[in-house]
Amino acid sequence: MDTSELTALLTPEGLRLLDEAGPIASTDDAARTVSRLRAAGHSLDLVSAVVGQARLRVKAATKFGPFAERMLFTRAGLEQATRLSIAARHAGRFRAARIDSVADLGCGIGGDALGMAGIGIRVHAVDADEVTAAIAAYNLAPFGDAASVTHARAEDVDLSGTDAVWLDPARRTAGHSETRQVSAAEWSPSLEWVFELLKTKPGGVKLGPGFDRAQIPDDLEAQWISADGSTIELVLWSGSLAREGVRRAALVVRGSDAWELTAPADTPDVEVRELGAFVHEPDGAVIRARLIGEVARALDAGMLAPGIAYLTSDAALTSPFVSSFRVREQLPADPKKLAQALRARGIGTLEIKKRGVDVDPAVLRKKLSLRGDESATLILTRVGSKRLALLADRV
Structure with missing residues (x-):
């Protein structure tokens, strides 16, 4: 537009x-x-x-x-906007910290500002793009004086009247439709400016889940968030918004339910063990937060292979932080032999999951020529140089 x-x-x-x-x-x-x-x-x-x-x-x-x-x-604004259910959770953290006013710097179409204004937090939303700022003003208009919008650069805003800040640096080229990602050195406002601001104000900064962990300051809480199976963002929290003793967190949201795993630091992986009766795939937020070890210990599980995010166990346990599968059997990894084995079992509907192997599931599916009324999950991975093809059922 x-x-x-x-x-x-x-x-x-x-x-x-x-x-x-x-x-x-x-x-x-x-x-x-x-x-x-x-x-x-x-x-x-x-x-x-x-x-x-x-x-x-x-x-x-x-x-x-x-x-x-x-x-x-705008098309770009919608793609980059925080979904309202997650924005409400962000706003809840501000409210829990007894923060009454927030400057939303880089507000986009106003998704996070809606979450804040919706629970009574006064929000001043700012965006450097004139059209985007105007759209945010329209979206926030129902909240009257509790929400205001300014067309300005984040760096130029007077923050003296606000308790905290929320930042969503522009990580794509300017525009309202087709945009592309840019390197961290080109973000606006810059990471250096953002991190300096977080030293002086309580705040949160929304980043992509694949953000370089080496750039996360030691004094910030890093919270990875997944929603309905997709890892959607990393939020870094500072000041009173960062929880004492928490530096790594994985928040898993499914529908209206949520579970969180927290730790003071990355958790070391558990030892590798032989394939058991179950295979568990940690949620993406757990993997990004490097809290696989925490989950493994709760499931009495071990790593299926070094450096690959699959766990295995014999205990009939699961958790909200993993997808669990009961292993039926191990099948040949060769596509022709695998196809024969699946046809012999009448499997016509197959979920294909893979880690640690160079396989295109769409291409493999065509080669398998599936036929039958049965359904299953195929887990493709490796242990050392050996490929594994595990036929399993979701728990």
Whole structure:
């Protein structure tokens, strides 16, 4: 969305047309709506903005639920926005630390600011992009004076009236649609500036889950977060927002439920052991936080192989921090022999999981020519130079 489209949309007529358009989920629906609105005499900028927003609202429902129906977006802003359920958890940490006002520096479309304002925290949202800041202002307007938005660089904001900061450095090229990731040296604001600010203010900074661990300052709490099976972000917490004695945390969220594993430092992996009756795959947040050892001890499990994030045990135990599989049998790893074995067992539906082996599951699936009514999970990995193909069932 460019400035002319936003200007056309942010009018009584534009917002009325957007509400009347309803959800637009397909290209055919979009084409029909464009034809109808243009035939009614509406400008190209307005039609483009209305149809674009109606399509983005459909996509945004996965992150914002029913709230998406009354929000505005850019494509890049939606991709980078924190889903509302996670933003609410971030806001809850500020509230638990008795923080009343937060400066959201790099607010994007306002996802995290919504979570804060929604529980009564005064939030001042800031974004360096004019269109994005305007969209954030629209999304936060229902909160009145409790939420304000400024178009400015994070580095230029007066923070004297705020208790804490929330930062989401721009990690992609500027733009509202197609963007690309840039190196940490090009982030805005810079990491150096962010880390210096966190020395003076309690705060949190949202980063990608693959952030270089060597750059994490020792005095910050690092919390990796996964949601519904995907590891989505790393948050570094400072000051009163960092929990005493916690430097590594893995927060696992599934739907409305959440579990967290914390430790004062990385946890050493447990010893390797022979394949047992069960294989456990740690959640991505646990792997990123390097807390596999904590989970393994709770499951009475060992590593299946050095440096590969699979655990194995004989105990019929599982936990929210792993996906557990009961091993049926070990099959040949050779694709032709594997295909024969699966057909002999009537397996037509197969989940393929792999770690430590160079295998493209999509390519392998074609080679297997699956047929049958049975279902199973195939775990592909290695122990040393030996490849393993384990037929298993989810627990």
